[in-house]
Amino acid sequence: GDSVTQMEGPVTLSEEAFLTINCTYTATGYPSLFWYVQYPGEGLQLLLKATKADDKGSNKGFEATYRKETTSFHLEKGSVQVSDSAVYFCALLSGSARQLTFGSGTQLTVLP
Amino acid sequence: GAVVSQHPSWVICKSGTSVKIECRSLDFQATTMFWYRQFPKQSLMLMATSNEGSKATYEQGVEKDKFLINHASLTLSTLTVTSAHPEDSSFYICSVLAGANSYEQYFGPGTRLTVT
Numbered sequence: 001g002d003s004v005t006q007m008e009g010p011v012t013l014s015e016e017a018f019l020t021i022n023c024t025y026t027a028t029g030y031p032s033l034f035w036y037v038q039y040p041g042e043g044l045q046l047l048l049k050a051t052k053a054d055d056k057g058s059n060k061g062f063e064a065t066y067r068k069e070t071t072s073f074h075l076e077k078g079s080v081q082v083s084d085s086a087v088y089f090c091a092l093l094s095g096s097a098r099q100l101t102f103g104s105g106t107q108l109t110v111l112p
Numbered sequence: 113g114a115v116v117s118q119h120p121s122w123v124i125c126k127s128g129t130s131v132k133i134e135c136r137s138l139d140f141q142a143t144t145m146f147w148y149r150q151f152p153k154q155s156l157m158l159m160a161t162s163n164e165g166s167k168a169t170y171e172q173g174v175e176k177d178k179f180l181i182n183h184a185s186l187t188l189s190t191l192t193v194t195s196a197h198p199e200d201s202s203f204y205i206c207s208v209l210a211g212a213n214s215y216e217q218y219f220g221p222g223t224r225l226t227v228t
Contacts, residue, residue: 044219099146105153
């Protein structure tokens with residue numbers, strides 16, 4: 001079945017540091033890939049997405065590239081801010097399904 | 113995106129009692145809603161898919177008689193945990209599918225259930 005493996009946290013960085021959160025997946029066919037973010041006390045929000053190989057999703061300075069050859073969708077940001085502190089979830093949607101498969105989430109804390 | 117609320121945000125109940133959790137789509141008509149369960153430091157696990165006006169579709173291993181789902185209107189779905197036990201303690205999250213031809217889901221803030 002489909003599965004998503006993402007880097008375990010927690011991750012603690014200083015402001016303006018470079019961020020990478022690794023995500024790899026196993027799926028049949030060609031899934032769509034997503035990163036969701038969950039700020040404290042709030043619901044998950046879609047951060048960015050990519051629907052086919054080599055697509056790059058980007059939003060709020062975050063980027064992730066759909067790499068079919070390595071089945072990866074790593075999240076990156078060049079300079080994190082304190083306000084980026086949250087839990088980040090990698091997820092996939094395969095075929096005609098409407099059901100997302102999530103990774104375990106990575107807690108990011110950015111210190112001033 | 114749609115605004116999705118859940119009520120209550122947290123609840124503590126005694127073993128053997130039932131608890132109802134509401135999921136409301138405040139500005140969007142939701143034909144399809146999802147219910148997830150999240151254990152500490154673990155992923156969201158899909159429990160069931162709820163379609164307005166019909167019976168919910170439960171994932172394998174989820175007891176439909178224990179987790180009752182009702183999606184009676186386009187703006188409200190409820191999850192009732194019946195005869196709750198401590199092992200039912202968890203974080204329950206609902207989401208709304210953005211449209212029949214959409215993949216995007218809008219998530220509620222979650223409900224923390226603690227069974228003592």
